[in-house]
Every structure is written in C-alpha cells, then in structure tokens.
Amino acid sequence: xxxxxxxLADDLAEERSLVAGSAxxxxxRARDAVRREQVKALLSxxxxxxxxxxxxxxxxxxxxxxxxxxxxxxxxxxxxAIQGYAPAKWLAAxxxxxSLMYSGRPQRYGTNIVPDGAGYRLWDVEPETTDxxxxxxxxxxxxxxxxxxxxxxxxxxxxxxxxxxxxxxAAIHRWNAAE
Numbered sequence: 001x002x003x004x005x006x007x008l009a010d011d012l013a014e015e016r017s018l019v020a021g022s023a024x025x026x027x028x029r030a031r032d033a034v035r036r037e038q039v040k041a042l043l044s045x046x047x048x049x050x051x052x053x054x055x056x057x058x059x060x061x062x063x064x065x066x067x068x069x070x071x072x073x074x075x076x077x078x079x080x081a082i083q084g085y086a087p088a089k090w091l092a093a094x095x096x097x098x099s100l101m102y103s104g105r106p107q108r109y110g111t112n113i114v115p116d117g118a119g120y121r122l123w124d125v126e127p128e129t130t131d132x133x134x135x136x137x138x139x140x141x142x143x144x145x146x147x148x149x150x151x152x153x154x155x156x157x158x159x160x161x162x163x164x165x166x167x168x169x170a171a172i173h174r175w176n177a178a179e
Contacts, residue, residue: 093111
C-alpha cells in the first residue's frame with residue numbers, strides 16, 4: 001500500500017481542469033476514490049501522524065464526494081495547522097467550506113466556486129466572516145474569489161449538470177428562483 005507522501009504526489013500530479021462528464025474526468029474521479037480508500041485504510045492503521053502526513057491525508061480526502069470525507073479532511077487539516085504546518089491553514093478552511101457546501105449550507109470562508117448552468121459562481125458565503133478572518137487562514141478575499149469565478153466563466157465550458165449532486169442542483173434551483 002502506498003504511503004501518504006506518494007498518494008499526495010499522485011493527487012497533485014492530476015489534471016484538475018477536466019470538464020465534469022468527460023471520460024477523463026470520470027477516470028480522475030475513479031483514481032481519487034482509490035486514493036481516498038487507501039488514505040482511510042492508512043488512517044485506520046496509524047492513530048498518530050506528523051503534520052505533513054495529516055495534511056496529505058486531508059488533501060486527498062478533500063477531493064471526496066461526501067460530507068463525512070470533507071469533515072474528516074477538515075479535522076485532519078486542523079490538527080496539522082495546530083501543529084504549525086502552515087499549508088494546512090488554507091486546507092482547513094477549504095475543507096470546512098466543502099463540508100458546508102455538501103450540506104447545502106453557506107460556506108464560511110468562500111473557497112468553493114461551482115458551475116450554475118450559465119457560468120461559475122462563488123458558492124453562498126456566510127456574511128459574518130470578514131476578509132481579515134479569511135487572510136488568517138490564507139484564503140483570498142471574497143472579491144478575489146468572485147474575480148476567479150468570472151475568469152473561469154469566461155474560459156471554461158459548463159459541465160453537464162444532469163448527473164450533478166443533489167446539493168448543487170438544489171442550489172441552482174434556488175439561485176434561479178432568486179434571479
């Protein structure tokens with residue numbers, strides 16, 4: 001079974017700009033699922049891990065499909081951040097946001113951009129979180145994230161949404177009703 005450093009290197013080597021619904025994207029998601037299962041097995045075997053290993057496990061789990069995987073990624077990234085592993089701060093924020101998004105709730109920091117059928121948009125964000133708080137967790141400002149969404153909309157085609165997860169379809173319906 002590969003170690004966490006190898007799994008992270010493999011994950012980081014992946015092409016993440018593939019359009020959902022394409023054959024390449026399906027293959028990527030299958031490889032992600034295998035890595036997540038390997039990480040879960042390694043975590044069940046090792047209770048205590050160094051911060052860099054916690055980060056690697058969190059990174060891989062953050063590419064999951066479930067609220068539980070995102071929450072576990074958040075917990076692992078927080079442990080790594082508490083141990084002083086600086087890259088884990090952004091990942092702790094991003095994985096918390098992902099778990100909230102998968103639950104259909106507003107994200108805290110604003111790290112997730114999603115397709116909405118017409119373009120890309122920043123997933124709903126809790127208005128109480130400030131850009132100063134975002135900066136503490138190495139997260140760009142909301143304005144910068146909105147600009148990223150606009151750039152993505154201008155150059156990236158929309159994925160087919162027929163097979164989109166329920167949390168995204170519900171949000172698209174809500175956004176369309178509000179417009």
